[in-house]
Amino acid sequence: MSSTDTPGAPRRVAVLSFAHVHAASYLELLRDRPDVELLTADPDAATAPPGELRGRDFADRHGAAYVDTYAEALAWGPDAVVVCAENARHRDVVLAAAAAGAHVLCEKPLATRVEDAEAMVAACDEAGVVLMTAYPVRFSPEFATLRRLHESGALGTVLGATGTNNGKVPAGRAWFTDPELSGGGALADHVVHVADLLDVLLAEEAVAVRAVTNRVLHGDDPRVRAETGGLVSITYAGGAEVTVDCSWSVPDDAPTWGGLTLQVYGTEGVVDVDPFGAHVGGLGAGGRPAWLGLGENLDCLMLDHFLECVDTGRTPGPDGRAGLRTLRVVAAAQASARAGGAVVRLT
Amino acid sequence: MSHRTPTLTVGLVGAGGMARAHAPAWRALGADLVVHSHDGAADVAAAHGGRAAATLDDLLDAVDVVDVVTPTPTHLAVAGAALAAGRHVLCEKPLTRTGADGATLLAAARAADRQLYPGHVVRYFPEYARMRDAVRAGAVGTPAVLRFARGGAFPTWSAWFADEARSGGVVLDLMLHDLDLARWVAGEVTSVHATRRSLDADGAPRTLAHVVLTHAGGALSHVRGLWGAPHTSFRTSFHVAGNAGTLRFDSAESGGVRTDLAPVPTGGEDRPAPAAGERESPYLTEIREVARAFVAAPTALAPDHPLHPRASAVDGVVAVEIAEAALGSIASGEPVALDTAARVRDLGGVPEAAPHRLATTGSPA
Numbered sequence: 005m006s007s008t009d010t011p012g013a014p015r016r017v018a019v020l021s022f023a024h025v026h027a028a029s030y031l032e033l034l035r036d037r038p039d040v041e042l043l044t045a046d047p048d049a050a051t052a053p054p055g056e057l058r059g060r061d062f063a064d065r066h067g068a069a070y071v072d073t074y075a076e077a078l079a080w081g082p083d084a085v086v087v088c089a090e091n092a093r094h095r096d097v098v099l100a101a102a103a104a105g106a107h108v109l110c111e112k113p114l115a116t117r118v119e120d121a122e123a124m125v126a127a128c129d130e131a132g133v134v135l136m137t138a139y140p141v142r143f144s145p146e147f148a149t150l151r152r153l154h155e156s157g158a159l160g161t162v163l164g165a166t167g168t169n170n171g172k173v174p175a176g177r178a179w180f181t182d183p184e185l186s187g188g189g190a191l192a193d194h195v196v197h198v199a200d201l202l203d204v205l206l207a208e209e210a211v212a213v214r215a216v217t218n219r220v221l222h223g224d225d226p227r228v229r230a231e232t233g234g235l236v237s238i239t240y241a242g243g244a245e246v247t248v249d250c251s252w253s254v255p256d257d258a259p260t261w262g263g264l265t266l267q268v269y270g271t272e273g274v275v276d277v278d279p280f281g282a283h284v285g286g287l288g289a290g291g292r293p294a295w296l297g298l299g300e301n302l303d304c305l306m307l308d309h310f311l312e313c314v315d316t317g318r319t320p321g322p323d324g325r326a327g328l329r330t331l332r333v334v335a336a337a338q339a340s341a342r343a344g345g346a347v348v349r350l351t
Numbered sequence: 352m353s354h355r356t357p358t359l360t361v362g363l364v365g366a367g368g369m370a371r372a373h374a375p376a377w378r379a380l381g382a383d384l385v386v387h388s389h390d391g392a393a394d395v396a397a398a399h400g401g402r403a404a405a406t407l408d409d410l411l412d413a414v415d416v417v418d419v420v421t422p423t424p425t426h427l428a429v430a431g432a433a434l435a436a437g438r439h440v441l442c443e444k445p446l447t448r449t450g451a452d453g454a455t456l457l458a459a460a461r462a463a464d465r466q467l468y469p470g471h472v473v474r475y476f477p478e479y480a481r482m483r484d485a486v487r488a489g490a491v492g493t494p495a496v497l498r499f500a501r502g503g504a505f506p507t508w509s510a511w512f513a514d515e516a517r518s519g520g521v522v523l524d525l526m527l528h529d530l531d532l533a534r535w536v537a538g539e540v541t542s543v544h545a546t547r548r549s550l551d552a553d554g555a556p557r558t559l560a561h562v563v564l565t566h567a568g569g570a571l572s573h574v575r576g577l578w579g580a581p582h583t584s585f586r587t588s589f590h591v592a593g594n595a596g597t598l599r600f601d602s603a604e605s606g607g608v609r610t611d612l613a614p615v616p617t618g619g620e621d622r623p624a625p626a627a628g629e630r631e632s633p634y635l636t637e638i639r640e641v642a643r644a645f646v647a648a649p650t651a652l653a654p655d656h657p658l659h660p661r662a663s664a665v666d667g668v669v670a671v672e673i674a675e676a677a678l679g680s681i682a683s684g685e686p687v688a689l690d691t692a693a694r695v696r697d698l699g700g701v702p703e704a705a706p707h708r709l710a711t712t713g714s715p716a
Contacts, residue, residue: 160552164561219569239546245546251495251496272552345565347686
């Protein structure tokens with residue numbers, strides 16, 4: 005029996021796996037909420053390379069209660085779970101959570117294969133639980149402003165956009181650069197965020213995708229086994245033409261992890277948004293550039309929304325279907341890149 | 352170090368916006384100007400201390416070299432006539448409306464043994480020139496992913512821009528600059544994919560186009576062009592990422608003066624225009640380099656001649672061919688394979704070095 009059946013009781017939320025680097029942020033945010041009881045489990049910790057803090061030690065570090073298995077966590081009767089497993093393992097964890105009647109917030113990309121994402125959406129539908137995809141940039145005030153400008157008509161008809169989601173090569177969690185577990189390289193990691201913003205802004209399906217990739221960046225890094233640079237061209241059903249730069253092109257010693265930008269071109273004007281751009285700059289010790297980010301805590305805003313949907317049964321902003329649609333764009337981009345840049349048409 | 356060319360008489364063919372950009376540069380270098388155009392030659396001549404010629408033949412008889420600043424579809428005929436008359440030619444970009452016309456013009460220059468250069472002025476803008484020098488010196492290591500963007504209001508000052516058959520639209524007229532730059536920085540091109548969306552609003556088109564280039568060394572370039580709404584500020588930017596660093600520039604963030612002043616009241620005096628400052632016009636930088644080449648020899652210069660300008664006629668032809676490939680990709684919806692290295696050799700030029708050969712070992716161990 006779920007705790008929400010009892011009015012006023014805190015919601016029970018389980019964080020399942022600490023594979024994703026966002027797990028630390030979720031643990032701390034949930035731990036500090038008076039309206040949440042938190043339990044965690046990270047049974048695949050033993051599969052991580054030595055030196056990566058996982059499992060009970062990670063939970064202790066972040067002050068979260070811990071059990072050894074997903075079965076124990078789900079037997080506790082959580083109202084909701086946050087799935088931070090390796091991308092290829094999302095499906096099994098989400099299906100188990102849905103079967104246990106828990107609402108699900110799942111890290112992005114929703115899965116590494118379209119059929120897995122379809123199964124996850126179907127399982128959550130059948131169980132009558134919410135499935136939300138963790139797309140935090142949707143909750144940025146910069147994107148909200150862009151949406152309002154678009155809805156007000158200020159942009160006119162959208163001709164298209166350029167999106168960038170550039171970052172450092174993922175470090176600290178080796179599975180991110182293992183295509184078996186992550187689903188690929190920069191394409192799998194960085195196309196979905198921009199694709200999700202366009203999904204909500206345009207409210208249209210992608211109909212054609214073309215991608216080219218290379219491994220010039222970190223080409224000599226043994227950790228890297230997939231593409232590190234990529235340009236993806238996406239045509240939407242209404243005719244909007246978009247290009248996304250998804251490259252891991254931020255140097256390792258840069259003062260910030262990277263960022264996401266979206267420049268939208270309409271018949272009446274252009275709007276640029278840079279949700280991670282606000283910062284205090286300057287020079288630090290040794291002349292190194294300083295970067296003190298000023299953005300909102302998007303994870304916090306996203307968790308607020310998820311918990312509200314858990315309480316009300318509302319369909320979340322980026323739901324499982326949004327995760328599935330954006331994964332289809334990634335899968336098409338990967339197919340295009342494998343085919344040497346052939347255009348892949350989605351029907 | 353000024354290099355004046357007081358003896359050079361320059362025939363400016365055309366009297367539009369580009370004539371008004373080029374004329375002061377020639378005058379600053381001490382050249383005499385003769386202007387011919389269907390319309391407006393006398394005004395341009397008067398404004399810049401030159402004289403007008405009634406016909407193209409009159410102009411050709413009177414000048415040492417010719418600067419073609421007419422609409423794109425007339426470049427082949429005008430530049431061809433100048434070369435046939437034995438004159439060196441600077442021809443505004445795009446060199447010609449089609450790649451085939453470009454090859455014809457190049458052959459005409461070879462047959463006449465005269466110099467022909469395309470007005471690829473963006474290679475002379477300091478932000479691009481410095482970026483290219485830095486990339487060649489290994490500042491970003493091996494280039495991996497490059498982005499170039501250029502856009503502004505749809506050009507309404509002359510009707511031919513709107514006619515794709517004449518101008519080639521935003522891809523050939525505007526994005527040609529960045530297609531040329533991408534090849535100049537990241538090397539020869541093996542594949543082109545492009546998309547475009549154009550919608551009419553208030554009777555004028557708004558056009559967005561994206562071009563993605565694959566370079567011979569594996570680097571990828573995104574080139575974005577926009578002919579936007581009438582209020583759109585002209586803006587250019589680039590972002591070059593390599594395995595050892597990045598370089599970026601955005602004209603919207605680069606000015607040294609920002610103002611926040613009260614609006615000028617109705618009937619009030621306009622604010623003073625920005626001062627010209629120390630930085631010279633890129634058109635002057637370009638024309639100085641071309642003028643030095645022109646006075647260096649009465650015949651064509653070898654591509655490796657120290658005074659050969661940074662953009663060759665072969666570069667001009669290949670840039671048009673890349674733009675044509677992009678237009679072909681837009682029409683077919685499919686990528687277009689190219690081999691600009693082979694094409695450059697066919698045309699008698701020297702291919703740009705592949706990016707992997709530019710790499711230094713300067714990246715952190």
